[in-house]
Amino acid sequence: MQTTQLTESSLLPLVPAYDSILALAPYQTGKPIEELTREYGISDVVKLASNENPMGCSPQVTLAVTEQLGQLSRYPDGNGYYLKQALADFNDVNVEQITLGNGSDDLLDILARSFVGIDDAIVYSQYAFVVYSMLAKMQGAMDIEVPAHRFGHDLKAMSQAVQDNPNTKVVFIANPNNPTGTQLGHKELHQFVASVPSSVLVVLDEAYIEYSPESNNRALLDEFDNVVIVRTFSKAYGLAGLRVGYALSSVPVADLLNRIRQPFNVSRIGLAAAAAALADQDFIEKTRLTNDEQMRWLEKQFDALGLGFVKSYANFIMVEVQVEMEDISAASIHQALLEQGVIVRPLTAYGLPNWLRITVGMAEENLRLIDTLRSILTED
Template sequence: MQPDQLTASNLSPLTPAYDSILTLAPYQTGKPIEELTREYGVSDVVKLASNENPMGCSPRVTLAITEQLGQLSRYPDGNGYYLKQALADFNDVKVEQITLGNGSDDLLDILARSFVGADDAIVYSQYAFVVYSMLAKMQGAMDVEVPAHRFGHDLKAMSQAVQDNPNTKIVFIANPNNPTGAQLEQKELRQFVASVPSSVLVVLDEAYIEYSPESNNRALLDEFDNVIIVRTFSKAYGLAGLRVGYALSSVAVAELLNRIRQPFNVSRVGLAAAAAALADQDFIEKTRQMNDEQMRWLEKQFDTLGLGFVKSHANFIMVEVQVEMEDITAASIHQALLEQGVIVRPLGAYGLPNWLRITVGVAEDNLRLIDTLRSILSED
């Protein structure tokens, strides 16, 4: 037996494809309401941790789901014909430019698996969606984190990072950004795309686009073949529990993505629900109006409480908890809120240990949050 064969035979079946996978920590989701109830026995829970739509979803969605209940034994349309046609009309693109996903996370994963190898690099911003770094590690690739500017993307520095790393395959840009809520102007984003080689894919993660229509960079698809836009039905459309997302790209990129995509990655119920949700733009407008009103109210309350925050263009706001007393930290405030039935998101995993990300809820939920927060701060 040859030495290299001996080495291979001694490998554990649990040896990952890349050592970088061992450095990954499981993604931490927002604490489920059921889990909080089990842990603390709290029955009246307000969840403001996962940027879900507190208004739920369009009534049209409920009807569409009901109509599918008699067909659950049947596989969905693997091509998603009707949803893709609706998305093509809505976004003024060809059907062939669309790829469907099991949520936008699925599409980000498909992109990485389609284009990134172990000798390649992924560029992203500090304080951006943690999944970007995870994807690089999953592929055994180099992850290049560019320092943020005022909690947002520093596009000049990111362009330089691409130049410094000629093996860059993908640049991920979240706009508006999660978890900071920062937004990029269309002009500067176009300049950035024009500055990078056409061989580098620029992935615009527009998960919160419905809350910030001015962040819509659909026009870039007509000018640049290396731009990919990824969106989701999990946020404003209120379908987080069904997991439906989509990507807009050139026909050539979509053709490759659909080779990697699992054939039934969106369920029958998800396809029908997403099509119904897309058709009800009145619901989206009401959602946006409610979010804008409640965001302004929350900003005033945080000012009154003496808490700093970052101006957000999404449906969440990042709040700084910095109190002079050493025993009061964002972690301790988070824990105290949990014990009183209010779930928010700590940001230690993002390198922001003094900050909490708080979803904008309906008026009743926001009042509960502020009253609870005020009580906790006054006690300390």
């Protein structure tokens, strides 16, 4: 999408609610396959740019979706009774602790709108999911970005940032983190949560939890009322196109979030599909095993190509592709890959201009990526 610099005068006589809204840049999504086909006339496209599940979703989902097709004139259950019941059993929480969202982005937005006002602050890490800083700008709040430690969250520095900024209302932590793939230990997270005032909401964004079950911090909910865990059906469950996510929290927090959310924020098809997907944990196990195997293969190929990468606990990996001696930049490699039908994610918007984020695909997709990358890197 073409964007121009917005200024207050270009909107006059209209004025946005907060000046910080003018500083917002639209979220850059992974390039859709259809767009590449349209622009370059390539039909055989491999998309490794949005951390989607290359295996698709559970076959049970098709059945559940089909059953809903005769009911499309009816509103969905605004309370998501069956999905919430299944999520409560799965996560060993009460139904009253759950809030459903139109994807987990919706929940991050609901959390910010519920707790963050003008002149409050949101704390997050450098190289963390870009939506956190966008939410601060949307709310007219301060965004406090804490320098990362070896591409991951520096929780001690984040705790200090909360102390230094008594107006902090929410801390966002992605674990594993997107785009760096780093993971935090239970002990350090526990220490962090214990170190911040109970008036500060700590949001643990566990979008990639299924790829790294040891980063499940569900236990923190039993101890701390100011912890919220946000999860999604978009990644391992393979339902990115349907938009379903959920938050686990204390009952009063869930009560508030449920007042703020749109009454029918998850569609009839989304509710049914998510319940069917959750019930098929064999599919999730297969997804995890395939991802692990392919991740190890990719790591070996990057080693062989002499490319640095950050060890990832999710379904994507960040690779350093700047080859200064040969004057090859990440931007030029990204473009060359696009022209050959392989979509990956540039990370300039994250302040990582020498890196690309690559979603782990199926074996044949990864082979195509590596072959294409090798031919670009060895071109005269």
